[in-house]
Amino acid sequence: MEGPRAPHQNEFPRVLEFLNKELRPQYDWSLDVEYPTALTMSNINNIRIIKSQEKVLSHAVIRPLIVKSPTAIWKVGAIGSVVTHPEHRSQGLSTTILESCLTEAQKQDCDIAILWTNLYDFYRKLDFELAGSEISFVINKSLKIQNPSQLKFMTGNQISAEAILKVYSQHSVNTVRTAEEIRKYLSIPKTQTYTAWDSTGQLVAYAVEGKGADLTGYIHEWGGSVSGLMALFNYIRETKAGKDFTVIIPGHSVNLQQALLNNGIVPTEGFLGMIKILNKEAVFNKITKAARNIGLTDFQIHSFDHSTQFQFGDQVVTARSARDLIQVIFGPNPKIPGLNQDLQGKMNRLFPMNLWLWGWDSI
Ligand SMILES: CC(C)(COP(=O)(O)OP(=O)(O)OC[C@H]1O[C@@H](n2cnc3c(N)ncnc32)[C@H](O)[C@@H]1OP(=O)(O)O)[C@@H](O)C(=O)NCCC(=O)NCCS
Incomplete structure (x- = not known):
């Protein structure tokens, strides 16, 4: 048996053949068009295969992403196509x-690794844990819109990647993307993009549904003003002849959540994905810097074999397991008993750290 190793360039078609056969047997597209920034020659060094007698037996890929947030910049290794x-x-x-993917991600200074799966126990053996906050809302009725303005709505992917990028860049938490990457995402099969434009031809809001074999009926990417999005959701419902659809929203996007709650739409809380810390020292340094920036000058982190202490002056909060630690950092907030009001207040100012990956980045 050979590997794990990155495929050679001339092996790439064989790798895709293997992935298409094992992961997309019923579809008429190749997996690389579904994951155009991960399964591509320019990311080949981040692909891992095991081969035997010229046959690919096993595969996974990492896609390193830079996630910007108001309090920290994270380097995230997204892992996918594990088969x-x-x-x-x-x-x-x-x-x-x-393990080879995780070592490579560490070499490339990734702070954390993330993946999307329902095989929780399989990944827990590798120290991944469910973390991060994702709230989903099923849009099952027409939404009330305050101060409705004249908007023009469109369905279809023939739109300017630059216009999407401009609105996308206004998110407080997002991955660094180029217009070229957005162009590739717009070509993913079964991706439907809905847009709202004002009378001067400016993009006010966009929403993206579906992504290859996944996320049918789910808006996994969106951007723009809350009022524009609410109007766009009404338009999407109309185009679907009143059929329900689900909008996925980061835990920190409270304005859009509030607007939907005001309409009586019921939220369901979930996790962003399964996350593993790859570089504890870098993660703790980023948290400490974020604490200093919000005036928590006496904040320190102490790491022990099985627990972590967050120290605020002479008060200490202990995360007793790896699971508690990742959920303290990225949410949703685990219940840590015995915190007085002052300490809980300080914890709430710092944590959870906002982390989000828009649907197009999931691999
Ligand atoms: C999941 C998968 C990648 C595991 O590959 P593998 O090479 O057999 O994995 P390993 O041999 O390293 O580990 C197997 C372990 O995972 C466990 N496992 C396998 N499938 C599992 C599942 N569906 N749920 C929970 N655990 C599972 C096995 O019980 C085994 O545990 P053990 O070592 O304690 O016996 C493989 O089953 C597969 O290709 N499945 C189809 C594609 C898929 O679902 N990929 C995951 C997408 S996130």
């Missing part, structure tokens, strides 16, 4: 491949 040939499962191949 082992059915005849070679339960021999440790995926575990070995994932």
